[in-house]
Amino acid sequence: MIKQVLRWLLLGGTLFFLASALKNNWEEVAAIRIDAAEWAILATATGVTLLAHIWAGWVWSWIIKEFDRNPSSIKLIQAYLKTNIAKYLPGNVGHYIGRIMAAKDLRVSTSAATVSVLLEPLLMAAAALIVVLLCSQFTLMESSIALLIGQILGLIVAMSLLHPLFLNRVIRFIHRRKANKSKTGNFTSVSLGMNRYPLIPLFGEFGFLLLRACGFIITLYAIAPINLSQLPLVIGAFSFAWLLGLVIPGAPGGIGVFEATAIALLQQFFPIALIISASVLYRLISIIAETAAASLAWFDERLF
Numbered sequence: 001m002i003k004q005v006l007r008w009l010l011l012g013g014t015l016f017f018l019a020s021a022l023k024n025n026w027e028e029v030a031a032i033r034i035d036a037a038e039w040a041i042l043a044t045a046t047g048v049t050l051l052a053h054i055w056a057g058w059v060w061s062w063i064i065k066e067f068d069r070n071p072s073s074i075k076l077i078q079a080y081l082k083t084n085i086a087k088y089l090p091g092n093v094g095h096y097i098g099r100i101m102a103a104k105d106l107r108v109s110t111s112a113a114t115v116s117v118l119l120e121p122l123l124m125a126a127a128a129l130i131v132v133l134l135c136s137q138f139t140l141m142e143s144s145i146a147l148l149i150g151q152i153l154g155l156i157v158a159m160s161l162l163h164p165l166f167l168n169r170v171i172r173f174i175h176r177r178k179a180n181k182s183k184t185g186n187f188t189s190v191s192l193g194m195n196r197y198p199l200i201p202l203f204g205e206f207g208f209l210l211l212r213a214c215g216f217i218i219t220l221y222a223i224a225p226i227n228l229s230q231l232p233l234v235i236g237a238f239s240f241a242w243l244l245g246l247v248i249p250g251a252p253g254g255i256g257v258f259e260a261t262a263i264a265l266l267q268q269f270f271p272i273a274l275i276i277s278a279s280v281l282y283r284l285i286s287i288i289a290e291t292a293a294a295s296l297a298w299f300d301e302r303l304f
Helices: 002-024 024-028 038-066 074-088 092-103 108-137 145-160 164-181 199-223 229-246 257-266 271-301
Strands: none
Touching: 024 038, 038 074, 038 108, 038 199, 038 271, 074 092, 074 271, 092 108, 092 271, 108 145, 108 164, 108 199, 108 229, 199 229, 257 271
């Protein structure tokens, strides 16, 4: 009961922050106009974001093949894209359950499918955390020995937590949490774990995160000028906002959390009206890209 109340309070506080920011800057936001060239740039951002989701599906197939070499990568990518849109459903576990069921239909063992959907968000979160640490000096606008030491220690901790000695314990813990959330019985007991450091899937998640960041940068570029020197700042802020949207409960798909965090981090570097517009536009672009990806996977599965 307390957890549910806290989730609703968190969601309510986030939406209140967004509504207040939009209300206080409505005139500036409404004054932004998008011409034909800028719409073309936004279409490019949609294409890059679509590519990011296809790439994420491919990385998921790499994770599964750590345990089972037989499934087709194409089929796994199709399953990933078709289930991804379910992350916007209440509970934020529908896409995981859907992937487990789809993987089982492709003759992946239940344990391998379960571990893959638990491991994937952990690797995504680790990749985002590492990017945030590497870019933190740009976000904080300062550089010091203490910050450098903190970055190094943070990187060591983040990389160490991905070692199978710790990672397998985290997988089992998250499995128990999601099993308690799910009432469908599709989260079964985990009998598998990582036997080696997941270096290749981790690099794959870096690629996913950077593609998503590129989509956001292109969206921002469509309505505001960006200098090359500001790219690490935007990448770091995007990664942190995306990470919070991933890990904070009560916000399916990170809706609200991502936008509020991006606005809070970037408003001191860009006009707040532009950041609000870019954040809202990128959310729409993300949903369009995810819907297009699911549709393309569905058609591809039936045509070929």
